[in-house]
Amino acid sequence: MSLRFQRLVLILITLAMLGTASILILFNTKQNIVFFYTPSELIEKKISINNKLRIGGYVKESSFKKISLNKYQFKITDNNNDFLVFYEGILPDLFREGQGTVIEGFLNNKNNIIASKIYAKHDENYMPASIKKELEKNSQWKKKYK
Amino acid sequence: MFKFLLNPNSFNKFSDTIFKPLVAITSIILVTGLILVYRSPLDYQQGLTVKIMYIHVPSAWLALLTYAIMTIYSIISLAFKIPFGFIINKAIAPIGTVFTVLCLLSGSLWGKPMWGTWWVWDARLTSVAILLIIYVIIIFLNQTFENREVREKTIAIFILIGSINLPIIKFSVDWWNTLHQPASVSKLSSPSIDISMLQPLLVMTVAFSLVGLIIAILRIKVEILTRKNYL
Numbered sequence: 001m002s003l004r005f006q007r008l009v010l011i012l013i014t015l016a017m018l019g020t021a022s023i024l025i026l027f028n029t030k031q032n033i034v035f036f037y038t039p040s041e042l043i044e045k046k047i048s049i050n051n052k053l054r055i056g057g058y059v060k061e062s063s064f065k066k067i068s069l070n071k072y073q074f075k076i077t078d079n080n081n082d083f084l085v086f087y088e089g090i091l092p093d094l095f096r097e098g099q100g101t102v103i104e105g106f107l108n109n110k111n112n113i114i115a116s117k118i119y120a121k122h123d124e125n126y127m128p129a130s131i132k133k134e135l136e137k138n139s140q141w142k143k144k145y146k
Numbered sequence: 147m148f149k150f151l152l153n154p155n156s157f158n159k160f161s162d163t164i165f166k167p168l169v170a171i172t173s174i175i176l177v178t179g180l181i182l183v184y185r186s187p188l189d190y191q192q193g194l195t196v197k198i199m200y201i202h203v204p205s206a207w208l209a210l211l212t213y214a215i216m217t218i219y220s221i222i223s224l225a226f227k228i229p230f231g232f233i234i235n236k237a238i239a240p241i242g243t244v245f246t247v248l249c250l251l252s253g254s255l256w257g258k259p260m261w262g263t264w265w266v267w268d269a270r271l272t273s274v275a276i277l278l279i280i281y282v283i284i285i286f287l288n289q290t291f292e293n294r295e296v297r298e299k300t301i302a303i304f305i306l307i308g309s310i311n312l313p314i315i316k317f318s319v320d321w322w323n324t325l326h327q328p329a330s331v332s333k334l335s336s337p338s339i340d341i342s343m344l345q346p347l348l349v350m351t352v353a354f355s356l357v358g359l360i361i362a363i364l365r366i367k368v369e370i371l372t373r374k375n376y377l
Contacts, residue, residue: 004225004226004227005225007224007225007226008221008225008226011221011224011225011306012221014306015306015309015310018307018310019310019313022310022314026314026321027321030322033269033322034269034322034323035266035267035268035269035322035323035324035325036323036325037323038323056323056325090262091262092259092260092261092262093259093260093262094191094192094260094261095262102325117262117263118262119261119262119263119266119325120260120261120262121261121325121327122191122192122260122261122327123327123328124327124328124329124330124338124339125330125338125339126189126196126199126330126338126339126340126343127189127190127191127340127343128187128188128189128190128340128342128343129187129188129189129190129193130187131187131190131340132190
């Protein structure tokens with residue numbers, strides 16, 4: 001085995017080991033890296049009341065209610081479990097029923113969250129507005145695009 | 147045939163022959179790309195804001211591509227003692243830095259109207275911020291160590307260690323819950339982006355790569371001259 005080849009193998013093995021080490025660290029500290037929990041994960045975790053948390057999911061259909069001028073209430077869901085959210089402030093443009101969202105806040109009892117910050121999450125689908133109109137015209141529009 | 151990738155003299159000869167046609171082609175593709183972006187349709191959900199994508203995504207891809215090239219050259223240079231790799235590492239690190247900054251800035255401008263925030267510490271955004279820090283450290287390392295050989299090897303090893311960040315950036319959106327959406331183009335099923343928007347995106351990516359390549363050629367040539375003590 002030539003010296004060059006030995007060096008190459010040495011470098012590649014070192015890289016592979018470093019990579020494995022960092023992947024192991026990252027996956028074992030998963031709870032510190034995830035940006036949010038889903039409602040089901042949150043119930044599993046049994047996070048105590050009044051702890052700050054972020055929770056992500058979809059705004060449940062026909063659950064959005066305006067309480068007063070900029071006070072809102074809605075349900076956040078992952079289609080298995082849902083939480084009731086109260087929020088006072090300005091909503092992002094993309095926020096609507098059926099849309100993905102991430103909220104920051106705390107649990108004030110078992111099922112209620114007081115949100116202090118709301119982010120809209122958008123998915124990886126991009127489509128021209130004109131095509132949406134066409135699809136709607138032919139009633140091909142699928143709910144999942146929303 | 148690919149000697150110009152490893153040998154400074156062949157590189158000089160090769161780049162001299164292709165440089166003028168390259169500049170011409172780049173200008174044409176860049177102008178075409180910008181026209182395509184101008185004429186591209188509005189998104190059904192994001193409206194006009196979607197056009198930030200045509201800057202954001204190519205910059206992000208090129209920031210990663212530049213680092214990948216530096217990683218490959220670091221391995222080759224360290225293993226086979228080919229100094230041309232060190233020249234390339236020094237020359238293209240600032241280019242990668244600029245693409246990373248462009249990616250972060252345009253992403254921030256895109257995040258405010260869409261997500262409702264300039265910045266969050268989710269896995270994707272944080273790992274790209276780390277990439278920027280790594281790039282800046284590489285540039286700073288070029289100013290350290292009087293002894294050139296020690297300096298070059300140190301930088302190459304640092305680049306190799308930093309390359310662990312590349313798969314983390316790529317897969318961060320799949321491994322963890324992030325606010326950033328998952329990949330639209332580079333996924334196994336067909337891209338979830340309409341062809342009328344994919345086209346300008348790809349043309350802009352080619353244009354960005356060619357602009358990067360032109361700057362890279364100029365910087366590499368300067369670096370070769372500097373080492374020959376002509377400058």
